[in-house]
Amino acid sequence: MRKHGVMAALSGGLVATLVAGVVAASQDIDGAGDHPDVPRAAGSHIVYQDHVDFDRVTVPVGPYSRDGFEDVEVMEGEVLSLSYVFDNPDVATLRVKRSYLQALEERGFEILFKGSEDELSGGAGRLFFRESGLYERGARDCCRIANRDRQVRYIAARSGKGDVLAAIAVFNARGVEGPAVSKAIVTAREMDATMDHQPLTAGEMETGLVQDGRVAVQNILFAVNSAEILPESIEALETIAELMRDRPEMNLLVVGHTDNTGDYAYNVALSLERAQSVVSWLAGEAGVARERLQAAGAGMMAPVTTNRTEEGRARNRRVELVERGGDA
Incomplete structure (x- = not known):
């Protein structure tokens, strides 16, 4: 989920067709910003952003066929x-593509592949975009390829140091006046496989609930952009079940929390779905009476620390247990 300093504005010296992110920042969705190495086209603003701490991404560098x-x-x-x-619906997709090509080359990127429409795949590039x-x-949350006159254009580029891989699609979009640009940008890093948080015991959970009315469980982990519980979460879930068995009079509110990356409504919905997954596991796998558990989603509304660093965002992505009365 994680922004790698993406809020940095572009430095000077770019081609005239590209501008610093600060120019359009007032129209960007809350919390969004450009990747520091990949600028935006002039007159455009961000309508969708998603950030994942670590993933493996496959970027096409050639056309698509059967x-x-x-x-x-x-x-x-x-x-x-x-x-x-774009603010100006009359801007041409070809102009946008060439602006990106020029800016990337000036920044030392190697252009691995570029193409437009039938050079990409059948359906005037539609299959390439989809596959x-x-x-x-991005298409689901903001803009999908137009049914006609799609004008799909694509660039794959790698930074001179080899640590940034960018896939940029320019296209006419359904429900949008003028073209849209969608980017997937990977910044190379190794996965941190260490656990940042020691698992809580049932006694520590109880102490937190008694003293503070709530306790954060950092070791319940989910698949990226999903409510699927990862296997490494089982120990923490079993500890919660142990607590519920030891304290049969206790009822809990299970609250999902996210960092501030991405759309507000999406994060609220995802946090609720994750909390519901925890409740379902405790009721189904551990036999905890479902009426003792209630799921809630707080999204990004209650951070425990800053969202401006990766460490902070990792702490903010959590499940909290809150003690509640039995008649809630």
Whole structure:
């Protein structure tokens, strides 16, 4: 989920067709910003952003056919997904594509592949866009390829140091006046496999609930952008079940929390779905009476620390237990 300093504005010296992020920042969705190495096109603003701490991303670097993509590049690391629309609906997709090409080359990026419409795939690039799997969330939350006159254009580029891989799609969008741009940008890093938080015992959970009325459980983990509970969460879930068995009079509110990356409504919904998954596991796998548990989603509304650092965002992504009365 994680922004890698993406709020940085662009430095000077770019081509005239690209501008610093601060120019359009007032129209960006809350908390959104550009990747520091990949600028935006002039007159565009961010309508969708998603950030994942660590993932493996496959970027097409060749056209798509029934046999799949001709070639791909794979990178593991921090993933930033962005979608933009334009203030001027008459801006041409070709102009936007060439602006990105020029700006990337000036920043030392190697252009791995570029193409437009039928150069990409059948359906004037529609199959390429869909089968890449890179823009599904952005298309769903903001803009989908137009049914006609799609003008799909694409660039895959790698930074001179080899640590940033960018896939940029420019296209005419359904429900949007003028073109849209969707980006998937991977910044190489190794996964931190260490656990940042020691698992709480049932006694420690009880102490937190008695003293503070709530306790944060950091070791309940979920798949990226999903309410699917990961296997490494089982120890923490079993500890909660142990607490509920030891304290049969206790009733809990299970509250999901996210960091501030992405859309407010999406985060609230995701946090509730994750809390519901925990309740379902405790009721189904551990036999805790469902009436003793209630799920709630706080989204990004109650951070425990700053969201401006990766460490802070990791702490803010959590499940909290809150003691409640039995008649709630």
